Amino acid sequence: MNDKYVHGYSDKESVRLKDQSVTLGDLLHHDTIYPAGSTVLEAGCGIGAQTCILAGNNPDVHITSVDISPESLKAAKKAVSSAGITNVTFSHEDIFDLPFDKDSFDHIFICFVLEHLSEPEKALLKLKDLLKPDGTITVIEGDHGSAYYHPASEHAQRNIQCLIDIQAHMGGDSLIGRRLYPLLVDVGLRDVSVSPRFVYADASRPGMVEGFTRNTFNAMVEGVKDQAIKLGLIDKQAWDKGVRDLYRTAEDDGTFCYTFFKGVAVK
Helix, strand or coil: CCCCCCCCCCHHHHHHHHHHHHHHHHHHHCCCCCCCCCCCEECCCCCCCHHHHHHCCCCEEEEEEEEEEHHHHHHHHHHHHHCCCEEEEECCCCHHHHHCCCCCCEEEEEECCCHHHCHHHHHHHHHHHEEEEEEHHHHHHCCCCHCCEEEEHHHHHHHHHHHHHHHHHCCCCCCEEEEEHHHHHCCEEECCCCCCEEEEEECHHHHHHHHHHHHHHHHHHHHCCCHHCCCCCCHHHHHHHHHHHHHHHCCCCCCCEEEEEEEEECC
């Protein structure tokens, strides 16, 4: 697995991921509920931000959470322990070379991972083999091309495009949300259902403005500044203008919209 994570592994990125999980927890996870006694594989747990929500919503299942980054796993273990969660086991693994037997899990959960992989189809095929017959796989991904906002800004849009281009340069696809359905169908899964999860933020929803517009999306774009300038995609002056315009959308007369996609399929 390519472990080049476009957003990096800084403390600031960890804070962003935690803010994102808290802000979007209900929107993305309220309907991910597994039968008691189920075995669940979380493929790519990162720092455990989604793990805590998944495990908290499913206290009577056993979750095996894996990740390729030792640093992220250490943070995930700490997060789960701090939350008093006891139904998660962690393992340092590569999604493309998992040590589990075929038909090992009742369900598989994968969130914000496929976008970083150069071969998402191969990853899904590997994971499919680990599912028991009639088991489900749940996949959640964003789509940076779905972002739109007021006031509109060519400068802000250019910054967002820098993030999209950098992720593509690293072998990923930050527009993958829109193609979840064909991805799941093409690997032979059945009963595929994809639902859009729409984020909308304005001054009447201050929690969403702070948690998503400022602390999730804008912080994510800001995080690739050095890479964008180094690659010659933009100069510092234009970048800084774009960032100011992105934060302008978080003011009282601004709005911000974004769409996540959640796919569920059966083996």
